Amino acid sequence: MSKYSFPGHSQLTRVHKASMAGVAALGAAALAVTLVPGQDTQAQAETVSSAPVTYTTSAGTQQIKDVQASVTDQQASASEKAKQAAAKIKAQQEAEAKKKADAEAKAKADAAAKAKAEADAKAKKEREAQEAASRAAARKPVYANNLDGWIKQSLDIMQAKGIPGSYNGLYSNIMRESTGNPNAINGWDVNAQNGTPSIGLLQVIQPTFDAYHVDGTSTNIYDPVANITAAANYAAHTYGSIDNVSSAY
Template identity: 50%
Template sequence: MSAFNTAALRRLRSRKAAVTGVAVAASAAVALTLAPGDAEAETTTEVAAAAPVAWKVNPEQAAQVRESISTQQTAFEAQFKAAQAKKKAEAAAAKKAEAAKKAAAAKKAAEKRAAEKAAADRSARAAKPAKVTYPNNLDGWIREAMSIMKKHDIPGSYEGIHRNIMRESSGDPRAINNWDINAINGVPSKGLLQVIKPTFDFYHVPGTKKDQYDPVANIVAACNYAADKYGSMDNVNSAY
């Protein structure tokens, strides 16, 4: 190889090392043509080596190289954006799954609390005795009065109470005696067991109505009085 060609190759390599990836790719496809400046270049090797060299690039090939690089860059950018979008979608899906997991846990905890509360309510209802209701008649009045008497340790049987009621009022809670000595003194006997107002007030049991005509209050007060005076309403067999 001549000294002329050697020097030209050195300059070409130097230029290739200085340019970017685009120039490197372009150099593989571009046809370079050496064009000596004039006829004097052929006289001696030293003169030719010192003379400037002009390089000609094929415009069509250069355009093709630029288009190829641009296409590759566009494809890379598209892949990069797709990867970023996929990563973002995966992060959103993971966040949504975590939120759903927390919501499910919260729902399960709420259901557990509700079940526990329902069980506690059932236990409380089972432990608490059901409220007893009594019919609004003589049988119901006596039974309700006896339940109150039991709480206050007042003695008296159903038979003893019923027997004295039938003698005193025939079972009429509105019965009143307007002819005996009590009536003459202005304190007539009233109610099922015909008690006067001072006796009713003194032996009245808290929790019952303060009304002589109230059947339950009348029975309880009268039985309380009989327990104090006779030991029990069962021991009363006549006017008391």
């Protein structure tokens, strides 16, 4: 170990050594100048002071270049990392935007599918209702506009309303009361004398017709079907059935 040492340092760096060598060389040059015979002392001093002193050696220059290269490499690495981070953020943003767009598209598709399903269900329901109406219309009997048709239509209504009676029971009472004339009016019996003459096929007075009128039939007492059905309803409540009536009632 050298007998000269610096506090905190066990070894000298190449830069330090090179600098010291430069100082030593400068001192030797200055000494050589002072030993030249006949040279002015002041001139010697000016020569020494004007001589450039260089402390940088080839090793120090290389070290500086190495540091500069390292800094350049670090800057390039930082720039690359920044580019990678920006690319990653951009990719995440694009992925989120795509996810949002896909969700919106799915929501629209689901809404459209729901609307179509509801429209199809509504159309199916309407179609089924029309088909049912068509079937009902096809099954609905067509009644002749005569005594036979009136009796048959009244019997269908009576059956639907739970009013007892038969074709023969209705027919026999109609023939006895009006001989099948829906416009027949009794103007001489006690009802007529009291101001409420018997009217229609089964000779019903207006108060009785109004009290026993059957929903779904005409409110006109002269209407054949309404007259028969109201009279049959009255007979059912009074005698149990029109079939039980064989005389004026």
